Amino acid sequence: xxxxxxxxxxxxxxxxxxxxxxxFVIIQFAPGGPVERxxxxxxxxxxxxxxxxxxxxxxxxxxxxxxxxxxxxYRGAQGLDPAFIKELEKQFGFDKPAHERFFKMxxxxxxxxxxxxxxxxARVVDLILEKLPxxxxxxxxxxxxxxxxxxxxxxxxxxxxxxxxxxxxxxxIVVAYAIPGFLFAVLLVVLFAGGSFWQIFPLRGLTxxxxxxxxxxxxILDYAWHITLPLTAMxxxxxxxxxxxxxxxxxxxxxxxxxxxxxxxxxxERRVLYGHVFRNAMLIVIAxxxxxxxxxFFTGSLLIETIFSLDGLGLLSFEATVGRDYPVVFAxxxxxxxxxLVITLLTDLTYTFIDPRIDFEARDV
Numbered sequence: 001x002x003x004x005x006x007x008x009x010x011x012x013x014x015x016x017x018x019x020x021x022x023x024f025v026i027i028q029f030a031p032g033g034p035v036e037r038x039x040x041x042x043x044x045x046x047x048x049x050x051x052x053x054x055x056x057x058x059x060x061x062x063x064x065x066x067x068x069x070x071x072x073x074y075r076g077a078q079g080l081d082p083a084f085i086k087e088l089e090k091q092f093g094f095d096k097p098a099h100e101r102f103f104k105m106x107x108x109x110x111x112x113x114x115x116x117x118x119x120x121x122a123r124v125v126d127l128i129l130e131k132l133p134x135x136x137x138x139x140x141x142x143x144x145x146x147x148x149x150x151x152x153x154x155x156x157x158x159x160x161x162x163x164x165x166x167x168x169x170x171x172x173i174v175v176a177y178a179i180p181g182f183l184f185a186v187l188l189v190v191l192f193a194g195g196s197f198w199q200i201f202p203l204r205g206l207t208x209x210x211x212x213x214x215x216x217x218x219x220i221l222d223y224a225w226h227i228t229l230p231l232t233a234m235x236x237x238x239x240x241x242x243x244x245x246x247x248x249x250x251x252x253x254x255x256x257x258x259x260x261x262x263x264x265x266x267x268x269e270r271r272v273l274y275g276h277v278f279r280n281a282m283l284i285v286i287a288x289x290x291x292x293x294x295x296x297f298f299t300g301s302l303l304i305e306t307i308f309s310l311d312g313l314g315l316l317s318f319e320a321t322v323g324r325d326y327p328v329v330f331a332x333x334x335x336x337x338x339x340x341l342v343i344t345l346l347t348d349l350t351y352t353f354i355d356p357r358i359d360f361e362a363r364d365v
Contacts, residue, residue, distance in 0.1 A: 005345070012341045017106065019337045023330065024102050034092045034118045034324050035085070092118060105330065114331035119323055124331045127316060134206060134312030138304070142231055143289065146238040151285065154246025159273065161251060170244075177240035182303040185233035189307065193229060201229050204309035230308045246285050253281040289350070 089095050096104075108115065114124035157166045190196050193203040202208070206226045207219075214222055253259065254277055262272045302314035309315070313332055320328035 005349070008345050008348075012338075015341060016334070016337055020106060020109070020330070020334065021102070023333055024098075024105070027326070032324055033094075034326065035088050035094065037119075037324050038088055039085075109331075109334055114334075115327045117320075117328050118325045120325070120328075124327050127328060128313065128331060128335060131311060131313045131316045134310055135305070135314060137206075138227075138230060138234065138310070138312065141227065142234045142238060145231065146235050146242055147285075147289070149235075150239050150242035151246050151282075154243045154285075155250055155273075157243070157247040158250035158254065161247075173240045173243055176236050179236060181233050181236055182307060184236055185230070185304055185307045188229045188233055202226050206310060230304050230310060233307075234304055242285070246281075249284055250277060250281040253277045283351070286350070 086095070093101060112125065114128070116123050117127060120127065153169065157169060160166050188201075189203065192198055192200045202225065206223060208214075208222050208226070211219060211222055254273075259272060259277060262276050263269075267275070302318055304310070305312045305314035306318055313335070317329065317332040319325075320332070
């Protein structure tokens with residue numbers, strides 16, 4: 001298992017390098033950039049709509065001008081001093097060729113040096129550390145609650161397969177899975193956050209303004225009050241998938257020969273279910289916990305944090321993308337990719353820990 005783990009760790013390096021390279025290349029063709037944003041702000045224009053003349057080549061790849069009038073290469077820059085434009089390019093690091101900037105970024109990221117934000121007076125790593133607890137708390141609570149609901153429900157559905165209970169709960173689960181989480185979030189806002197009906201839950205943030213003044217019990221209640229709607233919206237699809245996975249896993253085990261043998265020995269149905277079936281059936285469910293968490297962390301962070309104004313990594317990356325804050329964009333992409341690769345490896349290791357019969361050594365990576 002050690003050699004398998006080392007091979008997987010070694011493969012993370014070219015994988016991360018490929019992700020960064022692909023993203024870097026795509027940015028070359030993205031219209032707009034930090035220089036255009038500054039120019040648009042100086043001209044009193046919409047910064048998000050600024051772009052290079054001809055629409056090609058974002059500043060991260062084509063920011064360094066190859067001769068000619070610097071100001072004429074940017075839309076809205078006519079009349080500005082070309083020396084000022086070149087100073088902007090130097091400030092944002094676009095005075096160097098693209099390949100030099102890429103290899104410098106790779107070297108810096110290997111040391112977890114993400115530089116400073118273009119438009120926030122802070123280091124990128126400090127911004128990430130500040131926002132990370134919000135996204136982690138959302139992903140962790142969502143995963144724990146989804147497991148707490150889905151496992152008992154899935155077992156119940158498996159033991160009553162084909163009954164009226166199984167049929168109507170399956171209908172609810174299919175509908176829940178079909179509804180996008182962000183659309184359900186909007187519905188919750190309209191119904192319960194002062195949209196058009198009731199103002200029961202707050203619309204933004206994870207805590208109230210007077211959070212530090214509250215008692216421990218008050219802080220817990222205040223946090224739960226703020227997190228109810230975001231978690232409800234995030235749990236929907238995860239709950240549906242996990243319930244059906246649990247049910248099908250238990251059904252597969254219940255139909256095996258060893259279960260029939262245990263029943264013939266006179267064991268009670270509860271003893272058969274929880275003494276024999278449970279451990280084998282829960283293998284795939286429990287081993288998938290790390291993957292479920294990272295899935296919740298990725299898919300739930302962006303839209304849900306944006307809708308409910310939760311100051312986490314998802315909202316940070318969204319605002320950085322819109323604002324062309326490339327150091328923040330690439331740093332969050334790097335963190336997400338690295339966490340995804342590590343969690344995937346942990347998931348495989350969890351399988352072998354729960355069931356030693358699984359041996360990845362015999363397989364190619």
